[in-house]
Amino acid sequence: MTFDRLFALIQYSLPHHLISRLVGYLARCRTPWLKNLLIKAFIRRFKVDMSQAKQPDHSAYPCFNDFFTRALRDDARPLGEGLISPVDGLLSRFGRIERDSLIQAKGRNYSLTTLLGGDEERARPFHDGNFATIYLSPRDYHRVHMPLEGRLRETIYVPGRLFSVNLATADHVPGLFARNERLVCLFDTAHGPMAMVLVGAMIVAAIETVWAGQITPLPGSPQTTRFDEPVVLPKGAEMGRFKLGSTVILCLPKGIDFKDSLDANDSMVSMGQSLGIVSP
Incomplete structure (x- = not known):
């Protein structure tokens, strides 16, 4: 059995909604040291390019959710045709x-x-x-x-x-x-x-x-x-x-x-x- 198939099969028995709600609670946390720790770790782990963000300072976001749904600079995504x-x-x-x-x-x-x-x-x-x-x-x-x-x-x-x-x-x-x-x-x-x-x-x-x-x-x-x-x-x-x-x-x-x-x-x-x- 491949790892991908095993990963998919394991998910059938997981409490999807409970896990998601717990993560959501953490993502809304506004405790400065904790939300900054989460954001810094996320940027490092996934190599997030903050230079395109309207607010590039990760510590300025009130919580992880605000960082995750961050706005981009006005010139970051020009619109194409059609x-x-x-x-x-x-x-x-x-x-x-x-x-x-x-x-x-x-x-x-x-x-x-x-x-x-x-x-x-x-x-x-x-x-x-x-x-x-x-x-x-x-x-x-x-x-x-x-x-x-x-x-x-x-x-x-x-x-x-x-x-x-x-x-x-x-x-x-x-x-x-x-x-x-x-x-x-x-x-x-x-x-x-x-x-x-x-x-x-x-x-x-x-x-x-x-x-x-x-x-x-x-x-x-x-x-x-x-x-x-x-x-x-x-x-x-x-x-x-x-x-x-x-x-x-x-x-x-x-x-x-x-x-x-x-x-x-x-x-x-x-x-x-x-x-x-x-x-x-």
Whole structure:
């Protein structure tokens, strides 16, 4: 048995939510010596580049969460043309949505309908469209931005497990992204509907959005919120953030295609980097 498979199997028996809540409590701690110790150790362990941060002094952050969700300098992420990456991270998979099926890893597919909360009609506009899965590692910038201008139509909070979402787990846990806790955000754009799915993971203490603040953790039943009052976010605007990192899955309709020059799967991308061509 490989180490990766063993790592995945061990997670089935772990108390995912309890571990995540305890880590969240520690990440909110404002005791100066403790939060500074945590931040310094994290920067050293993951080689975090603080030169791009709007506040490069690690001791100026009131708690670990504030450091982890730190803002970048205004010039750190210029916006490219067309569809842009919503986050910094590893583009682990991208390509065509085959009817209702997305690729999780080599030899593993999962259901788009399940990912979006179980409603077939909600998933139908994305059939035969495109998707991208971007994994945010601990060292990455953890705010999530709009890949296109969009009007928020609906959010669906879907409870679930909190498996780690790194590549090792994606290779060995079936339906990983469709079984983890997640927030589905549905937008209307000038080019059709767009879904952004913020996937929770082990030690992800919370997901926040700019329109509602902290979303998770919530009670253990799906919750749908519709937005009759317009929430319109321009391309490149912040839409949310992870308090400890995870994965964003972007679902797009036909007519928004990835650039031919985009590197193969498992390539690094930056927020604002041009990913796709938008049909007029």
